[in-house]
Amino acid sequence: MKTAEKVDLYREFSKEYAATRDPALVKVGPATYLSISGKGAPGGDGFSEAIGALYGVAFTVKMTRKFAGKGDYTVSKLEGLWPDFTSGEVIPDKNQWNWQMMIRTPKFVTEKDLAQAVAVLLKRGKGTEVQRVRLESLKEGLCVQALHVGPYEKECTTIAAMKSFAEGEGLKVHGVHHEIYLSDPRRVAPAKLKTILRLPVEKAAE
C-alpha cells in the first residue's frame, strides 16, 4: 500500500550511494533520470545554462505533480556522466568533452510530465535549453564506488585507485564514469569538494 510519506530516492537507495575514500563494490539497480547532454568545458556558459534548464524542468515536474495531488518527492542531487580519460590515451581539450548531467527521478514520472513541464517553461520564456531535457534509464549493475574529496581535476588519483581495486577483484571497468555531486562547487572550497565516483565493472577476460 502506498503511504503518504515523501519519496527521497537518495535515502531510499542509500546503499547505492554508500561511499568512502576506500573503493568498494556496490550493486546499482535500474534508475530513471531527467538528463541533459552537451559538449564543452565544465563550468562554461553552455554547461551552466544546461544545468539551469535541468533544474528548472526537475522542479516544474515535481511541483506540477505535487499541486495535482500526485505525491511529493525530493529533487535528488545532481549527477553526471563523463568520458573515461584515465585509460592512457591523450586527454582531449576540455571544449571537446561530451557530458550528460542528470537528476535521479522517481519511476512514476512520465514523458507526459516532462513534455508538460517543458511547454510551461517555454511559455515563461525560460530559454530553449529545456527542450533538450530527456527522461532516461540507466542500468549500471555492479560498480566500483569511492568518495573523492578534493578538486575535480584531481579525480584521476581516486579513479586510478578504483581501477586497481577492480583489477584486484578480477574485474574491469566498462563504460563512462559517473559522478554524484555532494557539494556545491560555487561555494565549497575545491579542497573540500565531496564527489561520489562510480565506475561500472564487469568480469575481466581470463
Added chain:
Amino acid sequence: MRTVTLHDYKRRIGQVLAHIQEHLDGPLALDELAALACFSRYHFHRIFKGMVGESVKEYVRRLRLERAASQLKLGSASVVEIALDAGYESHEAFTRSFKACFGAAPSHFRSIRRRQFAAVSSGIHYRPGKTIRHFKTLHRGGNMDVKIQQLTPMRVAYLRHVGPYGEVGATWDRLLTILGKDGYLGGGTMLIGLCHDDPEVTPPSKIRYDACVTVGDDFAPSGGIQVQTVAGGEYAMTTHNGPYNDVGRTYAELLGQWIPRSGRELRDVPCFEVYLNDPQSTAPEDLLTDIYAPLQTQGSATRR
C-alpha cells in the same frame, strides 16, 4: 565628511547602555532605544547583540537582577518586594532566575558575605549613579569574509508568514508549489527570505517573514501571492554556513562586529537572506545562506 568609526558605534551603543541603567523600571521599547542611538529599527537589536554580546532583552534582565542583588545586600526590603521591583510576577520565577544568575537563592545570597557578579563580555554591570564610559565589544566577526555588492532592485513574488520562524517551511512549500507548476522556477530564480522581525526580540506568534521568489514583469499577483520589490543599492554580504536556526549568530557578527569596523552605516531597509541549496536534499550542516545587510551610500551618513 568623515566616515563613521568603531568609536562612533561604541559611543552610540554606550548611550543606550546608560539609558537602560537609568530607566530600569521603564518600558525600554526597542524602537525608542534605536532612535536614541540613531540606529535603524531594522538593525538596532542585531548591532546591539553583536557588540555587547547579549540581546537588549538579556541585558535588561541581567541588570534588573544585579540591581536586585545589591538591594538584597544593602537594603531591608523583602525578597517579594525586590522580586516585583525586578519585574517578576512571582517569587518562584524570581528565585529561579536569580539562582541561575548568581548561583544562590535570594535569601541565602543576602546572608552570605560575597557579592560577585558573573563575568560578562561587555564588562558592564549595574552601578547606580555611574556613567558608562567604556564597554568591551566582541570582535569575533571583525575579520569575517564580507563582500560589498551593488544590487539592482529585485521584483519578487511572495507569501507572508506570521508565526514562529521555525515554521516558515509550510509557507515556502505553498509558494514553491504554486509558482513551480506555472514554470516560474526556471534557471536563475533566487529564493529570498525577508524577515521583518527578529526571532530573538519578537514573540514567535508575531514574527513577520516573507518567502520571496524572484520573478519577471510577466508575473501577475494571484491566489494570495503578492508582489514587492527588494530594494537595490549597496549591501554587505556574507555567507552563513550551517543550519537555518543558527543564522542569528551570523547576523549579529555581521551587523554588530563587522559593520562597526567597516566605516559604513546601515540603511533603513530590512536585511534579507538568499538560500543557495535545497534543504530537502542537503544536510543542515551543509546549508549555505547568503546574508545581505543594506548600506548607506558612502559619505551620505548623517552625523548627529
